[in-house]
Amino acid sequence: xxxxxxxxxxxxxxxxxxxxxxxxxxxxxxxxxxxxxxxxxxxxxxxxxxxxxxxxxxxxxxxxxxxxxxxxxxxxxxxxxxxxxxxxxxxxxxxxxxxxxxxxxxxxxxxxxxxxxxxxxxxxxxxxxxxxxxxxxxxxxxxxxxxxxxxxxxxxxxxxxxxxxxxxxxxxxxxxxxxxxxxxxxxxxxxxxxxxxxxxxxxxxxxxxxxxxxxxxxxxxxxxxxxxxxxxxxxxxxxxxxxxxxxxxxxxxxxxxxxxxxxxxxxxxxxxxxxxxxxxxxxxxxxxxxxxxxxxxxxxxxxxxxxxxxxxxxxxxxxxxxxxxx
Amino acid sequence: xxxxxxxxxxxxxxxxxxxxxxxxxxxxxxxxxxxxxxxxxxxxxxxxxxxxxxxxxxxxxxxxxxxxxxxxxxxxxxxxxxxxxxxxxxxxxxxxxxxxxxxxxxxxxxxxxxxxxxxxxxxxxxxxxxxxxxxxxxxxxxxxxxxxxxxxxxxxxxxxxxxxxxxxxxxxxxxxxxxxxxxxxxxxxxxxxxxxxxxxxxxxxxxxxxxxxxxxxxxxxxxxxxxxxxxxxxxxxxxxxxxxxxxxxxxxxxxxxxx
Ligand SMILES: Nc1ncnc2c1ncn2[C@@H]1O[C@H](COP(=O)(O)OP(=O)(O)OP(=O)(O)O)[C@@H](O)[C@H]1O
Ligand SMILES: [Mg+2]
Numbered sequence: 375x376x377x378x379x380x381x382x383x384x385x386x387x388x389x390x391x392x393x394x395x396x397x398x399x400x401x402x403x404x405x406x407x408x409x410x411x412x413x414x415x416x417x418x419x420x421x422x423x424x425x426x427x428x429x430x431x432x433x434x435x436x437x438x439x440x441x442x443x444x445x446x447x448x449x450x451x452x453x454x455x456x457x458x459x460x461x462x463x464x465x466x467x468x469x470x471x472x473x474x475x476x477x478x479x480x481x482x483x484x485x486x487x488x489x490x491x492x493x494x495x496x497x498x499x500x501x502x503x504x505x506x507x508x509x510x511x512x513x514x515x516x517x518x519x520x521x522x523x524x525x526x527x528x529x530x531x532x533x534x535x536x537x538x539x540x541x542x543x544x545x546x547x548x549x550x551x552x553x554x555x556x557x558x559x560x561x562x563x564x565x566x567x568x569x570x571x572x573x574x575x576x577x578x579x580x581x582x583x584x585x586x587x588x589x590x591x592x593x594x595x596x597x598x599x600x601x602x603x604x605x606x607x608x609x610x611x612x613x614x615x616x617x618x619x620x621x622x623x624x625x626x627x628x629x630x631x632x633x634x635x636x637x638x639x640x641x642x643x644x645x646x647x648x649x650x651x652x653x654x655x656x657x658x659x660x661x662x663x664x665x666x667x668x669x670x671x672x673x674x675x676x677x678x679x680x681x682x683x684x685x686x687x688x689x690x691x692x693x694x695x696x697x698x699x700x
Numbered sequence: 701x702x703x704x705x706x707x708x709x710x711x712x713x714x715x716x717x718x719x720x721x722x723x724x725x726x727x728x729x730x731x732x733x734x735x736x737x738x739x740x741x742x743x744x745x746x747x748x749x750x751x752x753x754x755x756x757x758x759x760x761x762x763x764x765x766x767x768x769x770x771x772x773x774x775x776x777x778x779x780x781x782x783x784x785x786x787x788x789x790x791x792x793x794x795x796x797x798x799x800x801x802x803x804x805x806x807x808x809x810x811x812x813x814x815x816x817x818x819x820x821x822x823x824x825x826x827x828x829x830x831x832x833x834x835x836x837x838x839x840x841x842x843x844x845x846x847x848x849x850x851x852x853x854x855x856x857x858x859x860x861x862x863x864x865x866x867x868x869x870x871x872x873x874x875x876x877x878x879x880x881x882x883x884x885x886x887x888x889x890x891x892x893x894x895x896x897x898x899x900x901x902x903x904x905x906x907x908x909x910x911x912x913x914x915x916x917x918x919x920x921x922x923x924x925x926x927x928x929x930x931x932x933x934x935x936x937x938x939x940x941x942x943x944x945x946x947x948x949x950x951x952x953x954x955x956x957x958x959x
Contacts, residue, residue, distance in 0.1 A: 570815040570822070573794075573802045580791040587751065587785075588869050589777035589806025598812070 393553045398546060410545040414617065416657050417552035418610040421559050423637035423649035425606030428563065430643050431572075432599045433579035434484065438495030439607045440631035441502035442472040446608025447615035447625055451518040452511055461524035462535070465555075465612050472608030473601040480600040484593070499631040506623035517622030524551075524616055548617050555613065556650070559606055564646050566602070575599060607634075640681065642688020651689055704729045704904045705750070705781075705873055709759035710769075712745055712928075719745040721928035722759070727873065732895065732905045734915045736939075737925035738948060743908040744786055746925070747875050750906070751783040752776035763872065778806050780872030784865070784879065786908075788858040792851035796861060799850050800836055803868035804829035833868065840864045840894065856887040860894075867898070874898070876907040880914050892918050916940065924948065 401409050422439050429436035446468040453459040453467065483494050506512045523538035538544045566572055577585040578592055586592050615621040633656065641652025659677070663670045685691055705727040712720040720742045727733050735743050748754040750761050752771045761769035768776050776782075791799050807829070808815075810822035837843045840860045845853060850861060859879055866874050879895070880888045892914055899905055909915045915922065916936040924932040924939060926948040932939055939945055 565816060569818065570802075570805075570808075570810075570826070571812055573798065574805065574812075576794060577791055577802050580793055581789060583753075583773075584785065584789045584791065584865070586773040587753075587777060587783055588803040588865060589774045589782075591772075591774050595812075 390557070393557070394550070398549070407543075407545060410549045411617075412657070412661070414545075414549045414552045416654050417549075417556040418613055418617075419634070419637065419657065420650040420653040421552075421556050421610040422607050423634045423641075423653050424559050424563055425603035426634045427638045427641075427643065427646075427649045428566070428575075428599050428603045428606075430638055431567070431575045431579060432596055433487070433582075434596075434600075435488070435492040435635070436495050436600075436603065437492050437628075437631045437635050438498035439603070439634040440499040440626035440628065441495075442476065442604040442607030443611030443614065443630065444499075444502045444506060444621075444623075444626040445475060446472050446611030447621040448506060448512055448518070448611075449608065450612035451521050451615045451621045454521055455518055456511075460527070461522075461616050462527045465609060468612035469605040469609040472611075473605040476601050476604030477597055480597050480604075481593075484596040484600060496628065496631065499626070499628045503623045503627060512623070515623060517620055517625075518615075519620040521615060521619045521621075523619065548613075552613055552617075555609060559609070560647065560650060562602075567646050636678065640678075640689060642690040644687055645690040648688050648690050655689065702729045703727070704731070704764065705906070706762045706765075707746075707750065707759075708762070710746070710749055710756050710761065711758045712742075712749055712754060713757045718928050720749060720756075720925075723925070723928075723930045724759075725923050725930065725933055727904060727906055728920075730899055730902060730904055731920045732899055732907070732918055734919040734922045735906065735908045735925060736910070736912070736915060736922060741925040742928040743925055744877055745928075747783055747877055747906075747908060750776075751781050751875055753783070774806075777869055777871070780870075781875070782866050782869045782871035782873075783875035784862045784877060786877040786881070788855070788862055790850045790858060790861050790865065792849075794850055795846065796842055796848050796850050796853065797833055797837065797846040799861060800833040800864050800868050801829050803865040804832060804870075806869055829868075836864050836867050839867075839897070841890075855882050856884075856891075859883065859891070863894075867903075871903070873904040873906060876905065876909075878908055878910065880909055880911045888914050 397413065401407065422443050425442070426436045426439045449468040449471045450461065450464040453464040454461055479498070483491060486494060507514055512518070523544060524535070525539070526533050526537040527535040536547075538547050541547050567575070574585075574590060574595055577590060578595060582592050611626065614625065618625075637652035637656055638649045639652065640656055641648030641650065660670075660674060663674050666673055703726050707726065708724045710720055710723045711718065723746065735746060737743055745754065749756050749769060751773060752769060752775065753773050755770045759769075760767050763779055763781055766779065768779050768781055791802065794802070808825050810819060810825050814822045834843070834846070837846055840863060842857060842860055842864060845857060850858075853861060859882075863874075863876065863879065866876075876895070880891055883891060888911060895905060895907070895918060907918075919936055921933065921935055922939045923930060924942070924945050931944045931948060932942045934942070
């Protein structure tokens, strides 16, 4: 028991050391500054994917995370541009806004299961895009551009985070921001899944009727899980808008929603850290295949199909298999 | 004896079909009452109405005087009316023990957020649920299978697990839908003894069953349904001598009611 605990603590420390120290050191040594942008994207996408993973955990196929990422991006952008907010408070507000919206949307649609829920969420992304085109506040197809970089954040006069605009290396700053938020999100997920709440979610996934017969308020639990999921989507979208300093109706599309879901599949639906690994592999895999030109999509899809067939429980099931053999 | 559950004028229509038609009866405290009837008589529907899985078209169900029909299933469960399912229904990808532990959920004193934070109350809940789960598994002879994944259990044990899940909610009245289905004679006899033991522990039991010898052996009283209507009510010997009941079962098998 204590041995297991020590292994856990060691892995967490190693992981933190890699993302916060080793990666920045390696990048500055190699001079590949562009990798910051790539890894920042991976971190943000994995936050969105984590949300999708949580809806999978209650037995729902969610292909609508793009809608909440888009919504989060716009909420942050509008608050900064139209209302003069600093970026920092818009981050939790964007998350909460998406969570609240998802409660209203989720109450009716979470009654659906299987492909029906999947289809409705797929449509959701398209609805979000059309709304962004049509609403006056989102400025139509022109989007919201020239969003200022996040300013300084001070608490009690103490500057906790410096103004990104005056930093020499704002890419590093964004990387650290994205990775920090990612670590917090996955810590929350880990705790959720390993507490009683995780077991309750599993009970929903496996049999909702039985769950309600033992007194579980299934409608409430579904909505809570979906709200947390959408919160993650909103937060990742808000940081995206801040990094690209812009947001358009096409910033998150149906393709992104599908990718959020694929990241979860690839990493493994049974593992909390599945979406993180899945996002990393998928993102870099797609980039590596760039050399193959017109065959990129073909090879990529082919590989995905093969992987699903060979490893239906995701990449992380590989680790479990080797551990069992060893 | 005090009345535990009161079913009055209960009716359920599915379109043109009247699955349960103006049924009334009551269940006394610590009684084992069986509901029997041919296939499609409305027995499962009656159970779903009592446990609030379905909303009655008319009529109501009261538990110790308080209305419990037409609510949500999880609320009926919290008031103390819990059903097991006709089909074996379990959380198949959880361990046997986890199935029973999670079924204690409605006894939680901690909130969901409390569980997230791992507060003292949450830890106390977890410990109490674990201990109670072990006791229930012991009672149902499932202790040796506690760590097994539920879907790997043999049929007889699956039924027992279904009952263990029901017991974990600490109900005032437990509704068992065909608990002996698919069991051989020995398994059935063991389960009959099991259900008796539950009653001795203070539980009131309502059960639907097709296995007539078992029903006659286990029941204090029997309610007979046919085409949604109650056609008889009485002790096992009264039911065995009832003309209407014999008629309802005739054409299927004579020995079906143990004659
Ligand atoms: N959800 C439903 N919608 C429409 N008809 C239904 C529904 N549920 C049950 N019925 C019908 O109601 C009648 C009673 O069904 P019920 O399942 O209660 O019978 P039962 O007595 O439990 O039968 P069995 O012994 O076969 O389990 C049947 O004719 C059935 O087809
Ligand atoms: Mg039935």
